[in-house]
Structure formats: C-alpha cells, structure tokens
Amino acid sequence: MSGFEALVLTLQPEMFPGTLGLSLAGDAKARGAWSLAVKDIRDHGRGKHRAVDDTPAGGGPGMVIRADVLAEAIDAAVPADDPRPRFLMSPRGRVFDQKLARELAAGPGAVIVCGRFEGVDERVIAARGLQELSIGDYVLSGGEVAAQVVLDAVIRLLPGVMGGEGSDVEESHENGLLEYPHYTRPRDFEGQSIPEVLTSGNHAAIAAWRHEQALALTKTRRPELAEAYLLANPPKAKKKRRGPPSEG
Ligand code: SAH
DSSP: OOSEEEEEEESOGGGOSGGGGSHHHHHHHHTTSEEEEEEEGGGGOBTTTTBOEEOOTTOOSSOEEOHHHHHHHHHHHSOTTOOSOEEEEEEEEEEOOHHHHHHHHTSSEEEEEOOOTTOBOHHHHHHTTOEEEESSSSOOSOHHHHHHHHHHHHHTTSTTTSSSTTTTTTSTTTSSSOOOOOOOSOSEETTEEOOGGGGSOOHHHHHHHHHHHHHHHHHHHOHHHHHHHHHHSOOOOOSOSSSOOOOO
16 A cells, blocks of 8 residues: 555544545545545444443533543554554544645554544553644534544645645745735726736746735734734845745
C-alpha cells in the first residue's frame, strides 16, 4: 500500500466513504493516492445485542461508549507499532486547522475514532493514545462528518491530488491570510465589471493588488489572523517606490 492510509472506527460504517467517495477525494482514492479502511465498533459489542454503550457513571443524560469495547476495536484494527497518529473526534479537542492538515498530509495516514451518544469512556482516551480533535466550537451528533471534514482537507493536499502546482499555496489559511477575491466571465455582470488591474496583464500589479485585497479582507473579517500575519511579516520599509511588493 502506498499513499495516505486512513482508518476510521465508527458505529455508522455505512456513512463512509460518504463525501470522500466522490469528486476530488474519490478520484484520488481510485488512483491510489489514499486508502480508507472502515471498522465497525459494534463488531466488538457485548452480548446478543452487541451493546457498545451504557449509562454514564454518576448519572446524567445519554449513553457513553464503553472503554473495553472501544479499546478492543482499536486493538483489533491497529497494530501496536502502527506509526499513524490516532485521533478521537471530539468537541473538546484541539481545533483542526490547515497547519495540522499539512502535517497529516506529509505523514503515513491517520486512525480516526468517531464518537456517538455522549461520547466515550474517558479511560480509553489515554490508554490508547487518542488525541482529541475538534472541527469547531459546536456539537455534532457523531464524529463521522467531522472525520470526513478532516480527511477531505488532508486528501486535497496529498501529492498529485490537486492539479496546477501552486493552486494551494495562496489559499485562505495557507499563508495566514484569507484569500483575495476571484473573478471570471462574464466581464460585465449586472453592471459590475472585473477590477481593471486583473485584465491589465501586469503581473506585478496583479500580485500587489491581490495581496492588498487579502490583507484588507483579513483585517475586516478575521482581525486576529491579520494581527498574527503582520507580526510574522512586518511590512517592509519602502526603499523605492517602484517594483513588486515583497510577498510572503
Ligand atoms: N457530550 C459531548 C458531545 C458528544 S457529541 C461533549 O459535550 O463534549 C457526539 C460525538 O460527536 C462526539 O463523541 C464526537 O465524536 C462527535 N463530535 C461532536 N461535535 C464535534 C466537533 N465539534 N468536532 C469533532 N467531533 C465532534
């Protein structure tokens, strides 16, 4: 096997590959750029009904996935020396971002456990070295959609998956800024024309305009990102008035 190897443990295996079986991710999978193994946690359930969950110790609403069931499911699917990082999708986790997507895309793959109900027994998290990973500050009904979000972001960064070298480096969150606005045909849309500089053929002017736009947009919409960007990339003192702006 070559390429990025994803292993997903879930109580809803029929939710996979889901969105990952179509379009860019699906094509990449068909070409062998990445692979997906899906394991049903319920295969390790207890008793005739293959129970995977039970009531929370101490009371309270909902059900919790049992530590022994999940640990067995992980042990059966993941060899002890498996080099892949292991994640538990969880709204309590580190918030997934483009930096982590890049790191994962450079690695051998990922093991992703999808929670359901109220979540999983706390003890299994450390016992199996799971890193909790969130896709944002809201609560989903299960980790499956979250796992697909993470894998989608990683897959498009795998070598050869996106055409056009460099089509990913200027994107939002890649260089710390939101992306500049795009335009295509028609040249006139309901009285709005395309900004003139973009049809000028002057590549330095276009690059300068796009950078300005990206910075202005980021300042307005995500001031904290703009602040971090400007700290890391202090505007250079202008020596000359001509020439392209320093990028990056
Ligand atoms: N009781 C938990 C939420 C459980 S939601 C709590 O308050 O923290 C059920 C499952 O959905 C979780 O186990 C997790 O796998 C998944 N999930 C919910 N929100 C998520 C998010 N923002 N990011 C990643 N996974 C999430």
